[in-house]
Amino acid sequence: MTTLPMPSLRLTAAAAVALTLWSGGTAHANTIPGKTTTPSGGAEGKNVFASASYSNIKVTQVSGPTGGKRGSISSTDVNWKPPPCWYEPVFTPEQLKEFSETVGLGYVSPHVSWGGVKLWTDHYRDSKDATNWNDDSFSSASGYDDYNLGKEGYFWRGVAPDTADPDSWGCDRVMFWQNAGEIPAVPNAPTPKILAEYAYNKVEVPGTEIELRPTARSTVNLPTWVWLDKGTFQEVKVRAELPNTGLWAETTAKPVALHLDPGTPDATVYPASGDCTINDDGSIGTPYTAGKASEAPPCGITYLRATDGSPYQLKASVTWQITWQGSDGTGGDLPNGTFDTTQGIDVQEIQSVNR
Template sequence: MPRHYRAASLLIASALVVVAVPGTAHAFGEDDKSKQPSKPSGPSGDVSGTSLMASVSNSKIKLTYPGGRTAKASVGELKSVDPNWEPPACWYEPVFSPEQLKDAVATGEGGLVNAHVWWSNGLWVDHYEKGKADNNFDLTLPKETRAEGYKNYNLGKKGMFWRSTVREGMYQDSKAWDCGRIMFWQDQGTIPKDKNAPTPETLAAFAYDKIKVPDTDVELKPQGRSTVNLPTWAWLDKATFKDVTVRADLPGTGLWAVTTAKPVALHLDPGTEDAKTFPASGDCPVNEDGSIGAPYKKGNAGQEPPCGIQYLRATSGEPYQLKASITWEISWEGTGGAKGDLPDGTFETTQDMNVQEIQSINR
C-alpha cells in the first residue's frame, strides 16, 4: 500500500488542496471540491457508534444555562472588545469506545480519522484492528513521530478513542490543522498530554461563543423624540440586565467550565457630532443595585442626567441613529478550582431619535 501521508503532509500547511490517493486517504481543503470523495459529504453528524464521519465539527460539549435562558424573542451575540482574541480553533475530544469503533468499522466504508483526513475502510482495519503503525498528519510533531497501531480496537480496555474537533466556522481556517493527530487512544480518567487537549479554559471559551444577551432598547425620557438643547434621560432597569451564565461540560472527561457575563457599563453614541453626552465620555456605569442611569422624574427639569444625551441640532427628514452598547465583563471557573477572565464583550443596539426645535413667538 503506498504511503498516503507523504504527499498530504506537503499540502496540509496551506490547507488549500485535496490529496486523493485512490483507496487510501483524502485530505480535505477548500479548493477543488470536485476531487473530494463522495462518501464524506461534510464533517458533521451525530455519534451513533456506526458512523466514522461523526463529531468533527459538531462538538460533544454539552451546554446548560444555570441562570436560565435569555428570552428568545430578544437576544444577541457578544462581540469581543479584543479584535485579536479568538476561541481555540480545534481541540481533541473522546468520540468512540472500543465497541463503538469496531461496530463503525465493520458497518462502514471509511471515514474521518481526524478533522480533515478520510481513510478507506482498509486503513481503519490495518491501524485499529491489526496493530499496524502509521504516520500522523500533525505537522507540529517531529517528522519521525509514528502513531502506534492497536489490537482489536482495544476491546476489554477502559477508555475512549479521541479525535480532533473543529470550532464552528473554522473548518477552512489553517489553524484547524493544528489538531492533526490521527484518532488515538486515551485511558479512562486521563486527559491527553497535548497542547491541543481540552482544558477548562477551552470549555469556557466555547461557552463564550454561545452567550446570548438581552437585546433591549434603552429607556429614554422623552421616548423617541427629543428637543434641541433639552437633555434626554437614559436608563436601564436593574431587572433588565442580569448576569448571563453558560455551563459547558465535556462528557467522559470530567472537564467543565461556567462562563459568566456581567453587565458593567452602557456607552451612548448620539449618532451625530451635534450632541453632547452625560457623562462626557458617553460611558454610564452600572449602579450598585444593577441599574444603569436613572429614570426621569418630575422635578428633574433643568438638571443634567447621570446618563443621557443632549442634541444641539434638530433632525431634518432622517432621524439620528442613537447607538447604545452594553459592555459585559466575562469571567469563568471550572474543574479543579481553575478560573480566569476572558476579554470583555459588547452588544450594540440602535434606536431612531427624532429631534425637534421649540418654536416661540415674540410679541
Template structure:
C-alpha cells in the same frame, strides 16, 4: 509554507484513497518534514449513518447549559462580541468520541459501502484503512480496536464556522487512543480554560432596550434622559462539560456598563465618555420625572442640531465582564464582551412663539 505532522501510514495504507474533507481540495505531499495540504474548504460530514465514526467535524460532545440573563420580558437574544479583536475561542481541540465497541461497529457499517469517514477533521479514510490501523495494528496502530481496554478513542473537533480557518489544522493527529481518566499531552488538549472559552461563545444576552425621555422626539440643546429599570440585566452563567473527561467550566457574564453612541458628532453624552455604570440593583441611570427637563442626567445625550428628515442612529451597547471557574480549582478572566442595539432618534428645533 507551514508544515504538518504526517499521519502514520504504511505502504498499504498509502496506496488507498486518503481524501481531504473536500473533493475539490488536493493533497500535496511535501518534503521529509511533513505533508502540506491545500487550504481547507467546505463543511462535510462522514458518509456513514448511525454513529460517531461519521460525525461532522464540528460535532462537539460538550454539553452546555445556561442560566440567568435578562428579565421575564427580555429573553436572551444575541451573542457577545469580544472587546479584544485579537481574542477568540480556540479553533480546534481534541475530544473522546468512540469506545472500542463503537469504533468497531462504525467500521463494520463502513465496510462494503464505498463510503469514507473522517479519521480527523482533515482526512477521510476508507474501511480498509480503518481495519488495517485500528484492527490489525499496522503502521503503529491498534489490535482489535483495543477491545477490553479502559479508555476511548479521541479525535479533533473544529469550532463551528471555522472549518476554513488555517488554525484548525493545528489539530492534525489521526484518531488516537487515550486511557480512561487521562487527557492527551498535547497543546490542543481540552482544559477548563478551553471549555470556558467554548462557553463564552455560547453566551446569549438580552437586547439592550433602553428607555428615553422624551420618547418620540428629542429637542436641540435639551438633555435626553436614558435609563434602564432595575433587574433588566442580570448575570448570565454558561456551564460547559466534556463527558468522559471530568472536565468542566462555568463562565459568568456580568453586566457592568452601558455605552452610548449618539449617531452624530453634533452631540454630547452624559457622562462625557458615554459610559453609564450599572447600579447595584441592576438599573442604569435615573428615570426622568417632571421638572427634570433642564437638569443634567446621570446617563443621557444632548443633541446640538436637529435631524433633517433622517433620524440619528443611537447605538446602545452593554459591556459584560467575563470570569470563569472550572474543574480542579481552575479559574480566570476572559476579555469583556459587548452586545449592542440601535434606535432611531428624531431631534427637533426649539419652537418659540412671538407675540
C-alpha cells in the same frame, strides 16, 4: 485523489504520496466547511462521528434571563479568539468497529479524512500504522488490534470548528486511544480553560432595551434621559461540560457599563465619555421625573440639530465582564464582551412665534 490545502511548511510531494495510498481507499486532507460546534443531533449518529468540526461539549445556561431578545457578545479584545482546536473522546471500541466496518468514510483528524472501509480496518483492527500530520516530521501512529475491544476507554480525535484557521493544524494527530478516566498528555488536550473559552461564544445576553424620556421625539437642546431599571440586566452563567472526561467550566458574564453613541456628532453625551456605569443596585442612570426636563442627566444625550427625514441611529452598547471557574479549581478572566442595539431617534426643533 488527494486535496491538500495545508500551510506549505507542512507539505512535501513525498508526504502527499504517503498520505494517499493504502489499498482499498483514499485519504484526503482538506477543509470542512462551517464553523459551528453546537451539537445538532445525537452524538451516536454516524454523521456526527464522521465530522471533526462537531464537538461533544455540552453547554447549558445555569442562571440569567432566558426569554426575550438575546444575542452573543463580541470580544472587546480584537486579538482574542476561542480555541482553534482540542481533542475529545469520540468512539468506544464497539462504536468504532461499527463505524469502520459499515461506513468507513469520515475524518480521522480535523484535516484528514479516510474514504474506504479498509483504511479504517487496516489501522484500528489489523494493527497497521498510519501517519500523523500534526508535526513537521509526519510521525508514525501505531495500529490497534481489533479496535481495543474489551478495554475500557475511548478513541480521541481532534476537533476544529474552523479548519481554515492555520492554528487548527495543532490537533491533527490520527485518532488515538486513551484509557477511561484519563486525559491524554498531548498538546491541546482539553482543559477547563478551553471549555470556558469555548463557552464564551455560547453566552447569550439580553438585548439593550433602554428607557428614554421623552419617548416619542427628542427636542433640540433639551436632554434625553437614558436609564436601565434595576434587574433589567442580570449576570448570565453558562456551564460547559465534556462528557466522559469529568472536565467542566462555568463562564459568567456580568454587566458593568452602558455606552451611548448618539449617531451624530451634533450631540452632547452625558457623561462626556458616553459610558454610563452600573449603580450599586444594578440599575444604570437615573429615571426621569417631572421637573427635570432642562437638567443634565447622569446618563443621556442632548441633540444639537434636528433630524431631517432620517432619524439618528442611537447605539446602546452594554459591556459585560467575563470570568470563569473550572472543575480543577482554576479560574480567571476572559476579555470583556459587548452587545449592541440600535434604535432610531427623531429630533425636533422648538417652534416659537414672535408678535
